Structure formats: structure tokens, C-alpha cells
Amino acid sequence: MASLIKSFPPNQIPVTSTSKIQHKSWYSTTLTNLPKRRRNLFIVCAANPDDYNATLKALNSRKRFPRKSLGQHYMLNSTINDQLAVVGNVKDGDLVLEIGPGTGSLTNVLIDAGATVLAIEKDPYMAALVKDRFADTNRLTVLQEDFTKCHIRSHMLSLLERKNLAGTGKRHAKVVANIPFNISKDVVKQLLPLGDIFSEVVLLLQDETAIRLVESSSKPSEYRPINIFVKFYSDPEYKFQVPRANFFPQPKVDGAVVSFKLKQPSDYPSVPSIKSFFSLVSCAFNGKRKMLRNTLQHLSTPSEVEETLRTLGLPTTSRPEELTLDDFVRLHNSIVNT
Numbered sequence: 344m345a346s347l348i349k350s351f352p353p354n355q356i357p358v359t360s361t362s363k364i365q366h367k368s369w370y371s372t373t374l375t376n377l378p379k380r381r382r383n384l385f386i387v388c389a390a391n392p393d394d395y396n397a398t399l400k401a402l403n404s405r406k407r408f409p410r411k412s413l414g415q416h417y418m419l420n421s422t423i424n425d426q427l428a429v430v431g432n433v434k435d436g437d438l439v440l441e442i443g444p445g446t447g448s449l450t451n452v453l454i455d456a457g458a459t460v461l462a463i464e465k466d467p468y469m470a471a472l473v474k475d476r477f478a479d480t481n482r483l484t485v486l487q488e489d490f491t492k493c494h495i496r497s498h499m500l501s502l503l504e505r506k507n508l509a510g511t512g513k514r515h516a517k518v519v520a521n522i523p524f525n526i527s528k529d530v531v532k533q534l535l536p537l538g539d540i541f542s543e544v545v546l547l548l549q550d551e552t553a554i555r556l557v558e559s560s561s562k563p564s565e566y567r568p569i570n571i572f573v574k575f576y577s578d579p580e581y582k583f584q585v586p587r588a589n590f591f592p593q594p595k596v597d598g599a600v601v602s603f604k605l606k607q608p609s610d611y612p613s614v615p616s617i618k619s620f621f622s623l624v625s626c627a628f629n630g631k632r633k634m635l636r637n638t639l640q641h642l643s644t645p646s647e648v649e650e651t652l653r654t655l656g657l658p659t660t661s662r663p664e665e666l667t668l669d670d671f672v673r674l675h676n677s678i679v680n681t
């Protein structure tokens with residue numbers, strides 16, 4: 344290990360701190376150029392806990408090189424972890440769900456802020472690593488599971504019960520996570536309807552996904568049923584961009600932090616059946632370029648759809664990308680009530 348460090352000119356050892364993060368791409372290239380078996384011997388100097396040094400040491404300790412298939416791009420900048428906790432307003436006594444704790448750099452910040460954390464990690468090596476790292480606290484539970492397949496509601500309810508919070512009507516739980524970009528949509532779909540459990544979901548997503556989910560109205564061609572879904576269940580806000588150089592290994596895209604303030608079920612738009620509402624939305628978008636009077640034919644005749652649109656003050660030639668959440672709610676309720 345020492346010889347590896349010595350082999351770099353002293354001024355090029357990528358000492359990390361927020362201000363020196365630009366060394367990252369040099370570092371990535373160098374690391375990728377090393378023979379595979381030598382990569383996990385690599386060690387660097389660092390100034391802060393939970394940045395280059397902590398991350399690489401942790402990976403070294405398990406002989407783990409990040410897995411692309413698991414979206415393993417670890418956070419190297421502890422300031423961003425701090426900011427994630429600030430956006431989630433994480434404070435003493437909160438119960439926080441973290442998806443994909445990895446080496447535990449964000450977990451550390453959440454525990455330091457006084458939260459009790461439920462961490463769900465798919466990779467058995469990383470789950471074991473994070474369990475070891477926080478073995479001396481009783482404020483962390485690590486479950487080695489695939490989040491997209493786990494029963495998050497029952498996990499959360501049993502934790503809330505243990506904390507004596509279930510049934511109090513108070514939503515103490517939050518989600519704060521730097522998730523693998525490839526499961527973003529599943530995570531959003533699974534979490535947003537849980538407004539009876541979570542008050543807030545703060546996610547580090549791919550920048551492009553974050554923009555699409557939050558600023559859907561700016562590009563009609565990118566408006567999708569997921570945008571209706573997000574607005575139905577939450578008030579989303581794009582917080583800040585996270586340039587790709589902050590991750591190890593560096594992804595090909597930038598990230599961004601989004602906060603979804605979840606609506607309580609009593610505040611959801613009023614529809615007789617949520618299932619039937621989303622079924623109408625999905626049918627409407629099935630014929631993306633088509634007019635609603637054609638795509639909703641299985642629910643009403645084209646002339647009936649036209650008449651409903653006219654009554655609602657909408658053009659009879661409306662296409663799905665032209666309708667807001669409220670328009671869809673009114674359209675759905677008029678169609679099912681006739």
C-alpha cells in the first residue's frame with residue numbers, strides 16, 4: 344500500500360475536501376488504469392471523515408470494487424451528505440429510512456443528527472460493512488434486502504410500533520437517501536403513496552430524472568403519467584445539482600437532490616377510486632400523440648368525451664400532455680359519474 348502511495352507525485356495524491364474535489368477525475372482515471380487486483384489496495388490521504396479516505400478504506404476492507412449493476416457510485420463529499428440531512432430537516436428523535444447506505448457515509452450524518460435509521464441495502468457485503476461500522480449504536484437497523492421487492496410499509500410500521508409512535512397520527516418518519524439511479528422510478532412509485540407514514544422523501548437522483556419529475560410542465564413531450572402520480576401524492580421541489588465529480592466512481596451524468604413533501608391521504612385529490620383514476624391516466628397517455636376523445640373510447644364514446652371536455656372548459660381536441668392533475672381529476676370524476 345505504501346509503495347502505491349509513494350508512486351504518486353506528492354502534489355498529485357488526491358487529498359480530498361470540498362474545495363479539492365476536482366482531483367477526482369484524475370483519480371478515477373488513475374484507479375481505472377490500475378490492474379483490477381491492485382485497485383482494492385489503493386489508498387489515499389484525506390482530510391475529512393467520510394470522503395475519499397473513508398470510502399476507499401471501507402471498500403478496501405471488504406475487497407469490494409463498486410458494482411455498476413448495483414448503481415454503486417459512492418458519495419465522496421461529506422458536505423453533500425450534510426446538505427441532504429438539512430433538506431430533510433432531520434432532527435433528534437426522527438425515524439429515517441435510508442435506501443442503499445453503501446459505506447455508511449450518509450448514515451453517519453443521519454445518526455449524528457439524532458435520528459434512528461432503517462437502512463436497506465441489497466449488497467450483502469455492504470450491508471455487513473455498515474452493520475460493523477455502526478455496531479456500537481442501537482439507533483441503526485440494517486436489512487439486507489432489495490428495496491424494490493421489500494415490504495416497506497410493514498417494516499416501517501413495526502419500527503414505529505417499537506418507538507411507540509404507531510397510531511399517534513404523527514408522521515415522524517422521513518426518507519433521506521442517495522439511491523442507485525437505476526431504481527429511481529421504483530423508489531418514487533413505492534414511497535410517494537406512503538403519506539400516512541412519511542412526511543418527506545429526500546432523494547439524490549439523476550439530474551435529468553429530477554428535472555423531469557419536478558418541472559414536467561416545461562416540456563410537454565416529456566410529460567408522463569409519472570408526473571401526474573408525483574403531483575397526486577406530493578409537492579416536489581428540486582433543491583440543488585450534485586456534479587458527477589462528487590461520486591466514486593464517477594457516473595456519466597450529474598445528480599440532483601429533490602424533496603417530495605408527501606400529502607396526507609386526506610389531502611389527496613378527491614377521486615372515487617385511486618385505482619380507476621390512474622387507470623384512466625395511463626390509458627390517456629397510451630396514445631401519446633392522440634386526442635383523448637380517441638384514447639378513452641373504452642370508457643365513453645368519442646362524442647361523450649368531447650362533451651365532457653367541453654363542459655369542463657377544455658378543448659374537445661385535448662391531448663394528455665395538455666391536462667393538469669386537476670383537469671385529469673375533473674375529467675375522471677365526470678366520466679365515472681355519468
Ligand SMILES: C[S@@+](CC[C@H](N)C(=O)[O-])C[C@H]1O[C@@H](n2cnc3c(N)ncnc32)[C@H](O)[C@@H]1O
Nearest residue numbers: 413416417418443444445464465466489490521
Ligand atoms: C449510489 S450508491 C450510494 C451509497 C451511499 N448511500 C453513499 O451515499 O455513498 C447506492 C447504494 O444502493 C445499494 N443498492 C443498489 N440497489 C439496491 C436495491 N435494489 N435495494 C437496496 N439497495 C440497493 C448499492 O449497493 C449501494 O450501496
